[in-house]
Amino acid sequence: MTKENLNENIIELVGVSREFEDGVFAVDNMDFKVKRGEFVTFLGPSGCGKTTTLRMIAGFDKPTSGKILLNGEDITVLPPNKRPINTVFQRYALFPHLNVYENIAFGLKLKRVKVTYQDKKGNTFEKVEKLKKGYISDKVEKALKMVDLEGFEKRSVSTLSGGQQQRVAIARALVNEPKILLLDEPLGALDLKMRKDMQLELKEMHKKLGITFIYVTHDQEEALTMSDTVVVMKDGVIQQIGTPTDIYNEPNNSFVADFIGDSNIFSGTMIAKNTVKFIGKNFDCVDDFPINEKVDVVVRPEDVVLMDEDKGQVNGKIISSIFKGMHYEMVMKVGKSEVVIQDTIERKVGEKVSIFINPSDIHVMEKEFSxxxxxxxxxxxxxxxxxxxxxxxxxxxxxxxxxxxxxxxxxxxxxxxxxxxxxxxxxxxxxxxxxxxxxxxxxxxxxxxxxxxxxxxxxxxxxxxxxxxxxxxxxxxxxxxxxxxxxxxxxxxxxxxxxxxxxxx
Amino acid sequence: MTELSTKAMTKSGKKFKFGFNRKQLCIPYALFLVMFVVIPLFVILYYAFTSSDGSFSFANFAEFFTNKTKISTLLISILIALLVTVICLLIAYPVAYILSKMKKSIAFILLLLFVTPMWINFVLRAMAMKELLSLIGVSPGSFANIIGLVYDFLPFMILPLYSTLIKMDTSLEEAALDLGANKSKVFIKITLPLSVPGIISGAMMVFLPVMSCYVITDTFSGSTGFTVIGKLIAWCFLGENGTLTNVNGGATISLVMLVIMFLTMLATGGFKSDNSTRGTNL
The missing domain is CATH 2.40.50.140 (Nucleic acid-binding proteins)
Incomplete structure (x- = not known):
């Protein structure tokens, strides 16, 4: 216990790589720490190595090099059944031959605990025992209550809806009181409404239980809604680690900017201190780069302010306008460039307008060029x-x-x-x-x-x-x-x- | 003539339009079925319930169920079928399990090796096996018989097992591992119960034919006088081994066997339509 308290990082990945047989690196030399009690999300497009990372933490996959530490102890080669970590699988992986109760009790029935007894002479001795039946059923009942499935004990898992199966899968993992809960795109198979509800419920559970959640998703909105920390990955390499706000507002590079939310990405040049030139116009900005450096400029569509012609910084013509429910998404053409704009007031196609962008909404980042x-x-x-x-x-x-x-x-x-x-x-x-x-x-x-x-x-x-x-x-x-x-x-x-x-x- | 083709005829006038609907495509099969399955079945029924002079009677059944030799022959046949099924299962399961964990391309080649003998007629195979056994000093008799039967029916056990195991979701095994089960627990609690449909369908594919097997037993038992129910039926119809031709008796035993098989299938759920494991991957 003392060791745990000393170390505030529950999981630590040190130079972890996973190379597949064909020589492709699914995960490439990854260094990463997860704080105790944190809700961390690995976010990235498919094939970015996020699931492989999760599988290595769970123990299903072994790194080809590097170490994985749990509370400072090396668990790189420890099999999954020896790790205090449980997983909620992508397609739930509920056992079809067992009912809801048996599914949830599966881990508890396998558990062995040391019980201390005292014989008549007063000597104490230890015995390794199974958990008591009553204890297991209490735990299962509590787990079912937590996921709102009371009374479902005897149901066959195949008769449950997707959302209910999801809840059973979560209960099955949480009932073992893991130190870390891994979730591999658990909401991917649910419909939009259900997904939104489950997102909030999972976040609520995380708050209540206080254990570490490591979540994998390709859905950027899900990542931003739920996490304390988001890890954006691409081609097996971490692109950025940060809070959802940081990731959204201060993306490290154009990949992160493009992947998180909608963005306009322009090629620009620094022409003076705090002045960047893009779409043929000079803009004030807050980021500082050496003069004449080629940069990427990222502007969120909702940060572009539409104005009447000649009122803003640069003029252009609306070439498309689509109603998106909350707003209109319009595209303005300036010279050869196109600027995507979101606004609640529609401007008709062909209308001449101008735009204004606040210096703090212009994100200048180093051009990726090696x-x-x-x-x-x-x-x-x-x-x-x-x-x-x-x-x-x-x-x-x-x-x-x-x-x-x-x-x-x-x-x-x-x-x-x-x-x-x-x-x-x-x-x-x-x-x-x-x-x-x-x-x-x-x-x-x-x-x-x-x-x-x-x-x-x-x-x-x-x-x-x-x-x-x-x-x-x-x-x-x-x-x-x-x-x-x-x-x-x-x-x-x-x-x-x-x-x-x-x-x- | 169906409505459709009549219409086509009247519409186009002189031109005769040649076309099938689905029902018509079934006709050859239905004819075959009636000729070689349904009618023989009724013939057996007729003979089983008539005495040698052609009058209706239950005497054949009374004779069969009171004749100790015949009953013990039936029991021995069932026992041999059970034994062969169990041995096949014990050999086939590890094979199918290992194959299902292998790389698909290698597994396919190995599976092919197990299945290739099935392409050759089983009488030829039995003959060859008999020679092979006598070469290593196993004389004809019940032991040789069981080896021969296991050899002949092993592929029928491997294939359904393999196709069940290969279809199993590997994330289930991972989930069990994740929940604290070690490898042997994962096998006992997850893999084995989930492969039961494959076991049942493999067992049926071995048990039923072995129970009424005749040629293989005949080949392997030699002159030891070892009798199984299949042999008994043959004797009744052919009048071999000193017995008289007794078509009514033979029909009765056949009918009893048919009922036993039917009940076995019923008990194991072999008639369920979702039993997809019976179809193999080859």
Whole structure:
């Protein structure tokens, strides 16, 4: 007990990774702590690793590396039946051959407790015993009462509605008095009204019981309604941890902003202190970034104030308007950009309006950019075409330990012969792997320098091609001028290729 | 002629429109059924309830139920069928369980290995097995007979069990584990009870045919005089083994067997329409 009190984190994930057999990381090097009594929600699109994380905490899945600590003790390899953790499953997983009572009593009937006895001589001895029948039935009755299902003991679980099955599943887990309750998208199968009711009930239960809830959902509204802390995940990596208000108001990056609520995301540039330029106009903002830095600008549709033409900061034309019950959702076109606006007063399509955005409602965030990513294909000469250009590349990197034969076919290490002509590939080029030249013939693609940003010790340049306006972003220490016409040079070994899909043989 | 096709004829005048409705598609099957199932059944009924001179009587039944040899033969047959069913279950369950936990592609190949012998006629299989047994020194008799029957009917037990186990929701086992059950408790409290439909349907597919099995028993018992009910029926109709042809007696035993089978099916819920485990995955 003393140890528990010392440690305010009930669950701690230390560098936890889960790699599947095909080499994909469902969870990638995750560090995370859950405070005692907290309501934590893992939120993310399907395949983001949230369920895998939950399964590792429950013990159904083992991390391929890293540790899971419960009250500071390593439980990474402890089987699920030895953990003081219970789970409410996605499709309830009620035992169909048992009735409601037997389902809920399942865990209690398995429980063994040490009971101390005293014999006639006054010696005490311990015996490991099952729980008393009366004790179990009392507990089950209380659990049923908590989920509002009194009198359902003898019912077969298959005769229950979805909502009732859900309640039985919750009672079955809670009756064991777990230290942590895990809930894996428990409300996914319920209809909207029922879901809203259950959300509130679960939150109420959490308050009353005081135990830790770890909840998994892809529904952002559910996450915001119920949780103390929301963990937003994408591709096995945590994007942001914070309170619902923080997550909504101060998203870390454009993914979080896009996933939580509706948002307008614009590409912008910092042009002065607390001034950001986007949709062709300068706006005051509260976030501070280095001048000339390319940024993402996020504005919630409900934060855009609609005004009559010329009254606001920027003019535009309404191009669509949809009634959404509580409000109208309208789209205003400004130049090439579109701004989504929510307002209770409808403006007709075609009407000229202007908008105003409060500086505090303009969320400026660092642009996520770590490498250039393109989609391309392999030619019959084993070069690769992408980004309006053609480049030399090493196609043998697509298959480990493969070689090329004289005819240009690839020979895999298994000895298979593959023709790569017209195969679609993903191409990745690092920021430091691109050079440019004045000589139009020197490189694989040609474009104009559209942006030069000084980053303290180097410049970050963006070269845009003419045809499809593909952008190459890279760092250089050389000085160039905007609008210079240059060609792009990428060394053969710096072009990272990966297959878009397995080639059918 | 159905209403539909008559209409079509009158409408198009001279043109005859050729078409089926669903009921008409059943006709070949119904004819077959009447010819080879319903009529023979009535023939058996007729012979069972008549004496050799053709008059109605219960004498055949009285004779059967008072004849100790015949009754003990029936009991032995049921006993052998029970024993073979239990042995098949004990062998097949672990196999089906392991297969259901395997990667699907590997399980399919292994399952195929278990099922392949079924593609060959069972008389041939029985002959081959008999030779194999005598090669390793197992002489014909009741023991050889049981080995032969188990060998022949094992796939019929594995398939329904496998298809029940493979369909089981793995989250149920996880839920039991989560609630504190160790692996053996999970098996006893969840997996086993939920696979009961598969066990029943497998048991029926072994028990019923084995009870009336004739050719395999005949092959394996050799000249030991080991008799089962199937053999008894054959003797009655064919008049072998020194007995006279007794069509009425044979029909009676057949009818008794039919009633026993019917009752077994009824008792195990084999007539329930939702018994989907009988269809196999192969």
């Amino acid at each position: 490498s250039n990513k393109f989609e391309g294909y392999i030619t019959k000469n084993n070069t690769v075409v992408f980004g309006d250009g053609e480049f030399e590349c090493d196609v043998t990197t697509l298959y480990p330990d493969s070689t090329l034969d004289e005819e240009g076919y690839i020979i895999t290490k298994e000895g298979e012969k593959i023709d790569l002509t017209d195969v679609d590939v993903n191409v990745e080029v690092g920021l430091k792997d691109i050079e440019i030249s004045d000589d139009a013939e020197a490189g694989g693609a040609i474009g104009n320098i559209i942006s030069i940003i000084y980053k303290g010790d180097h410049y970050q340049l963006i070269v845009r091609t003419d045809e499809n306006e593909e952008d190459y972003v890279f760092d250089t220490e050389d000085t160039w001028n905007e609008n210079d016409r240059v060609s792009i040079i990428i060394p053969k070994e710096k072009i990272k290729l990966s297959l878009k899909q397995e080639i059918k043989r």
